[in-house]
Amino acid sequence: AQKVTQAQTEISVVEKEDVTLDCVYETRDTTYYLFWYKQPPSGELVFLIRRNSFDEQNEISGRYSWNFQKSTSSFNFTITASQVVDSAVYFCASTGGGNKLTFGTGTQLKVEL
């Protein structure tokens, strides 16, 4: 069974600071996918990134970057130069055998001026 742990319940930073959101996953599958979703105050979850278990190359998209390390079963998410609009709940999730996402409990990020 899949399990995703986001140990950080809430993080507060000041605008322009860098912030890293941690995600640790557990799986017995050799093929799996990892995701990050953003949930702004409006409630709708917005897809950010998907990585498969065979691709450990880190990815950068603008101010967002992701660090996937199979050796530590982690898929951490870094926001560089955070902005107030980044304030949201961020969810890490994984799939294994089957097409069902298992979500972590989310990290509430608050970016203040």
Place this chain on the structure above:
Amino acid sequence: SQTIHQWPATLVQPVGSPLSLECTVEGTSNPNLYWYRQAAGRGLQLLFYSIGIDQISSEVPQNLSASRPQDRQFILSSKKLLLSDSGFYLCAWSQGTFNGEKLFFGSGTQLSVL
């Protein structure tokens, strides 16, 4: 382009009353459909998923049921609501059975059972 509609946005219901939440998807055919619940301070829990009309899988035993009367319609129901049914309900869809398919979510329904 594909869109997903979910309604109502908010709902306040007394204990013991029935429930019906509806979700529809446009711009695609034969989607996989999902109902998730997000309790306060917790992650998203998968309640039901469907790979086709009248094909519903339940993930957790509960007071709720789901139906898929049409290809792009997914309904979450209850005959008698419990206090513990309160939460934020999200409908989602994905295309295909590939296990890495990303999900697209509706805007959610905040249900308060009083």
